[in-house]
Amino acid sequence: MREFTVPPMATAPQVGGLADAVFNNAADHPDQVVLGRRVDGHWQDVTALEFRDEVVAVAKGLLANGVRFGDRVAIMSRTRYEWTVFDFALWTIGAQPVPVYPTSSLDQVRWMLHDSGAVACVVEHEDHAMTIGAAVDELPQLSRLWQLDAGCVEELAAAGTHIGDEVIDRHRLAVTPDATATIIYTSGTTGRPKGCVLSHGNFMAEADNVVARWETVFANKPGEEPSTLLFLPLAHVFGRMVEVACVRHRIRLGHQPSMTAADLLPDLAVFRPTFVLAVPYVFEKVFQAARRKAEAGGKLGPFDKSVEIAVRYAEAVEAKAFGTGHGPSAALRMQHQIYDKLVFSKVREALGGRVRHAISGGSAMERRLGLFFSGAGVTIYEGYGLTETTAAATANPPEQTRFGTVGQPVPGTTVHIAEDGEIWLSGGQIFQGYLNNPRATSEVLGDGWLATGDIGALDEEGYLTITGRKKEILVTSGGKSVSPSGLEDRVRSHPLIAQCVAVGNNRPFIAALVTLDPDAVGHWLTMRGKPRLPDEELVHDPDLETEIRRAVVAANTLVSQAESIRTFRILAAQFSEERGLLTPSLKLKRKAIEKAFPEEIEALYRG
Structure with missing residues (x-):
């Protein structure tokens, strides 16, 4: 379409x-x-x-x-x-x-x-x-x-x-x-x-159409005051x-200035919002913290089993919503009920106890993570938008959420896929142009359409899937074009990994730089009885390298061999906004990263 x-x-x-x-x-x-x-x-x-x-x-x-x-x-x-x-x-x-x-x-x-x-x-x-x-x-x-x-x-x-x-x-x-x-x-x-x-x-146009379409999110259940704790910038x-x-x-609107778990979780417990709006990073942190807590308590096996049950349950509900299945079986419903008391209720409690809906945007969310939260009783409606679209241009509808996509157009919006795969948008929320910059405005606005610079595809029911950005396509020396975002997101879904950036422009193959999540690594070392070494030494730990390699291999199963990550380097340093390597919305600044780590990138292609 x-x-x-x-x-x-x-x-x-x-x-x-x-x-x-x-x-x-x-x-x-x-x-x-x-x-x-x-x-x-x-x-x-x-x-x-x-x-x-x-x-x-x-x-x-x-x-x-x-x-x-x-x-x-x-x-x-x-x-x-x-x-x-x-x-x-x-x-x-x-x-x-x-x-x-x-x-x-x-x-x-x-x-x-x-x-x-x-x-x-x-x-x-x-x-x-x-x-x-x-x-x-x-x-x-x-x-x-x-x-x-x-x-x-x-x-x-x-x-x-x-x-x-x-x-x-x-x-x-x-x-x-x-x-x-x-x-x-x-x-x-x-x-x-x-x-x-x-x-x-x-x-x-944006706020009124979003609230009207996602009324079940904002209104919550009868007799309960709708509220949210705003921790987005x-x-x-x-x-x-x-x-x-x-x-x-x-x-009812509350404000929280920090997205770190140590600051955010206590306020969620006190404010007790009925819904939250966040970036995938927040949901990843909640999930990973729950998993680490289970492992520390010797209950990792049951937790991982609960994840499988939640995912299968949400997949069955999704299939029924789209008319391709009968919903969860009696046996699956019984397993789900057991784990709801043991695990899922604790996940909901981490968000304040009353949250049943959430909206996610800013970057891609892994399908499996969305399925887990849905199975745990918190449905996350993933959406897509830009500053130029006053936030959301698309989002998953409440009655038919298709995990792994960014949903259908927000009411009043049209999504068009150009010949080269670029996403074009029109609607009442499209911006007026760039201040003092008519040339940049003319490059993206024309004939009532906003050219987003993102690449995507629409299915027959109007659900949009983002596959990459035009300016971020890597072209190897062999002429293979690779959109890196899907690979990077899959690698980053591993609990030990904070960020992943693929490289390979004019190179013989795709490689990657990886940074580690300090909290997750600290937990991983404790559970294995390993000493905490300086970061420069830690990144050469053979067991750690094996863990990261598993994440890379799993990501490579999504693409052809020519598009796969052949090798990687674990960095001791973090990609951070303070260092100019991430935007304030946590997007990678690829050129800045390549400029900051030239020796590490060269080392990936030696020998």
Whole structure:
């Protein structure tokens, strides 16, 4: 199939902007709890009326400090409650927030603030303030700097007390759906980040259609308040879409600034969300932590058996949904029930105990992992999207989830497969173009289509499978074209492996660089009674090499011999965002990695 369309389920608003939802919620449901806020280590409820009042107070303070309709204000922070307050305060007065990743380098910050023409900046703490300070001489348009950890919310609220409500209303009512809501800079695996111009209407189309189509996810069961804990970066479009959807549809929203298991799992246990939205990395960590715990307790055999039962059960349910099977047998249902008490309930408890649905995006999820979670009682709807599509363009529907694909188009979206296999998209959530870059805009936008740069295929029922990126195709010296992402994802599914990057452009065969997961390796050494050696020595451990080789061999079964990984090298160093080797959304920066490890790559092809 070359093209598939799903009609919209939500009516596109003809007037208004994103901030209207805050005021409508306060007017219609003033006492409903719409957010959770951490205060002195405890969660505190925030009602619709309280949130509106705080948004208005900050909006007045921004006006009092010279921020005007159409101005751009950068926000450099981790995910936290105050970011959401600033987003909606800026949208209330028709200004445009510009998110900046808190890990951005000085050069990146300087470029984004210069390119966007930001007149002010909100930072989280003193380190961020110092980064802005180091760039300020080259940013003559930047006139204000506020620091969250220095009480800037209260400071702004106090500064705007003399401004009347009618001034705020006049600004808000001037905002239209086609007005620019935000400039989000692509994390960029190559080159300088480009500023994606997203309108209020883009976010409305995206959030409203997603909530309408995945109502069972967001509404949960009758009588239970829907809620989610947002731990995705708000600097990323996925996290931003979640924020907007929750406020527009009065879904209780909490914020957690860290995706590490040590920080995230305790908050999940206390906040107890009904659904989560995450990247595959989070689900991989939850699964691997559960498996390590079982092994440490001498119960690895039963755990691995439970995984098989969960996968088989989910496969049977999937087959029934698509009319190709009768569902789980009586014997399988009985086994599933036993392991639900022994294993699956503990996996759900790690996510807070109430989660039954999740949406995953940002990168590919292995089919088997999705099947396991579904069999364990948490269905993960994998989706696909870009900054340029205001997050999701496709996702798996609740009633027919096809694991291993990224689902069907979000309502109001069309997916088209071009002659060369490139994915083209159209719909109300497609961005307005790249800021100050008409040439780059014309390269991806034309005749109503967004050319994504991704390669994929549609099946007869409109389910999309991503097979790679046009710019990441490796061509060996023998002329064989290889899309590396599937191989890398399969290798990376091994619990000991953190990242894998395939190399082989203009080389005789495909090889790979592999990095290790420190927590998993520490557990592996403990279980085998091995001493913890320096990383430079550890990577030469013959037993460890054997484990990694098994992962590579398993991945090679998916491809032809010419496409397979012939050899690999375990690296002592990690690929990290701080080293410039990963994007903030954890995508590999291939050229940067090849530049950082030239000797290791050359060694793969010697002899």
